[in-house]
Amino acid sequence: MKLKVTWLIVISVIAFIALSVIQGYLIYNTYTLKRNAFIQNTRSEILNIDYNKHLDSIVDTWEETLKNQIADYKNKRTTKQIVLNKLRQKADSLNSNYYNLYKEELAHKDLGYAVSYKKNIESIVIFDKENDTIFPLAEQTNFKLFGNDFQNSKANSVSVSRTFSQYDYIDQTENKINTQHYNLEIKFKDLMYIKDKNSIVFKQMLGLLIGSLFLFVVMLGLFYYSLKSLMAQKKISAVKTDFINNITHELKTPLATLGIATKSLKNQQILSKPETLQNSLAIIDRQNERIQKLIDQVMTNSLKAQHLKLALKNVEIIPFLNHIVEDFKLSVEAKPLQIAIAFNHQEKELKIDPFYFSTAIFNLLDNAVKYSKEKAKIKITTDYNNNCFFLVIKDEGIGIPKKEQQHLFEKFYRVSSSNLQANQGLGLGLYYTQQIILAHQGTIKVKSEKSKGSTFTIKIPKIQ
Ligand code: ATP
Numbered sequence: 444m445k446l447k448v449t450w451l452i453v454i455s456v457i458a459f460i461a462l463s464v465i466q467g468y469l470i471y472n473t474y475t476l477k478r479n480a481f482i483q484n485t486r487s488e489i490l491n492i493d494y495n496k497h498l499d500s501i502v503d504t505w506e507e508t509l510k511n512q513i514a515d516y517k518n519k520r521t522t523k524q525i526v527l528n529k530l531r532q533k534a535d536s537l538n539s540n541y542y543n544l545y546k547e548e549l550a551h552k553d554l555g556y557a558v559s560y561k562k563n564i565e566s567i568v569i570f571d572k573e574n575d576t577i578f579p580l581a582e583q584t585n586f587k588l589f590g591n592d593f594q595n596s597k598a599n600s601v602s603v604s605r606t607f608s609q610y611d612y613i614d615q616t617e618n619k620i621n622t623q624h625y626n627l628e629i630k631f632k633d634l635m636y637i638k639d640k641n642s643i644v645f646k647q648m649l650g651l652l653i654g655s656l657f658l659f660v661v662m663l664g665l666f667y668y669s670l671k672s673l674m675a676q677k678k679i680s681a682v683k684t685d686f687i688n689n690i691t692h693e694l695k696t697p698l699a700t701l702g703i704a705t706k707s708l709k710n711q712q713i714l715s716k717p718e719t720l721q722n723s724l725a726i727i728d729r730q731n732e733r734i735q736k737l738i739d740q741v742m743t744n745s746l747k748a749q750h751l752k753l754a755l756k757n758v759e760i761i762p763f764l765n766h767i768v769e770d771f772k773l774s775v776e777a778k779p780l781q782i783a784i785a786f787n788h789q790e791k792e793l794k795i796d797p798f799y800f801s802t803a804i805f806n807l808l809d810n811a812v813k814y815s816k817e818k819a820k821i822k823i824t825t826d827y828n829n830n831c832f833f834l835v836i837k838d839e840g841i842g843i844p845k846k847e848q849q850h851l852f853e854k855f856y857r858v859s860s861s862n863l864q865a866n867q868g869l870g871l872g873l874y875y876t877q878q879i880i881l882a883h884q885g886t887i888k889v890k891s892e893k894s895k896g897s898t899f900t901i902k903i904p905k906i907q
């Protein structure tokens with residue numbers, strides 16, 4: 444049974460984690476798809492921009508400069524580096540014209556979000572007798588022709604294009620003038636950068652995200668609730684088994700004694716002797732009383748605070764406690780007992796139900812003796828603070844491990860390491876004690892360390 448439940452929990456946890464991972468993966472996939480679709484849409488809008496003659500003519504003006512520079516370069520009047528510098532200067536001077544026109548065209552599209560744009564040069568190559576690359580050159584690999592400045596790595600590509608044209612130049616290098624042809628290849632790359640793309644896509648997915656988060660929380664809640672009920676069921680069944688074992692154990696001795704005593708009544712020899720007959724009847728009576736007491740204990744000690752009908756009255760607290768201690772000392776025979784007392788005489792009276800309150804203190808004293816080794820050493824202290832009465836019962840017994848302390852006041856709970864064979868009980872004493880204290884609007888707390896001893900503190904507010 445125990446193994447089955449453990450497996451059930453393990454499988455449920457794994458299934459839950461797997462489900463969460465799958466859901467996370469699906470959401471991420473949807474996000475990626477939506478993001479790509481969004482980028483694709485923006486790209487199509489930009490590609491649809493009408494490259495009217497104004498835009499084209501600005502590129503043509505720049506190419507005119509390129510042509511002139513190439514003529515100078517071919518006549519060895521300049522270097523590639525200078526050609527590139529001149530081309531950049533020209534691009535800079537034309538940039539605002541080009542970009543403003545571009546922006547105007549983009550505004551017609553009415554996208555509803557900002558898109559930065561630029562036109563880059565990928566390469567400029569002269570083809571004549573041999574190929575001569577003007578750009579890229581050494582470390583110069585980035586050439587923004589027109590548009591905004593932004594990092595290429597953050598951008599999305601819009602399009603790549605290539606022009607291949609034939610041009611002439613006048614060659615003056617060999618003291619005679621002749622016209623030379625060459626082919627010029629220019630590769631362009633248009634890029635765009637949508638600053639808010641992640642948040643735009645995120646907003647588009649908000650409904651889906653909230654929905655799945657809500658479902659996730661509901662699922663987590665249901666999962667937690669089921670696990671909790673399962674654990675509670677498991678605990679209840681363990682407690683029930685313990686209780687049945689304990690009560691059978693408690694009933695065994697008186698029933699066995701009763702059996703022997705009734706058997707002896709059948710014996711003629713005993714029947715003929717009045718003293719032995721009396722003796723057997725006394726045993727039967729005592730055992731009967733013991734069984735009756737045990738059943739009463741289960742019935743009454745299981746009551747809840749709200750079912751206890753308190754008969755509150757002002758009790759002179761010091762004599763009341765002294766009485767309980769005296770009575771208790773008389774009832775203990777099993778081991779040597781030493782009780783130290785430190786009472787605070789500040790106040791005389793406390794409003795309590797003397798019957799129930801003495802039962803609560805008796806239960807605590809009984810435990811202090813039961814869960815001490817050879818000798819029981821107890822200290823009882825009273826105090827007043829913040830309009831409350833405090834009663835502290837401290838023992839030097841076997842103590843209670845930390846993790847068990849939270850369960851002490853539960854019905855039928857017994858600490859498994861408390862040598863339960865030697866110390867019989869039903870696990871009801873502390874439950875009943877707490878219910879009595881709660882009925883008095885008070886609290887009971889425990890502080891304990893294994894092998895060092897335990898301290899139980901009762902706090903009762905002084906009701907005027
Ligand atoms: P009964 O119903 O007869 O009182 P019980 O003594 O086992 O049975 P509780 O008085 O409710 O039940 O105590 C619950 C458990 O708490 C005990 O079984 C014991 O393990 C632990 N315990 C209680 N008081 C002490 C103490 N003073 N020192 C160490 N362990 C204690």
Ligand code: MG
Nearest residue numbers: 810868872873
């Ligand atoms: Mg007890």
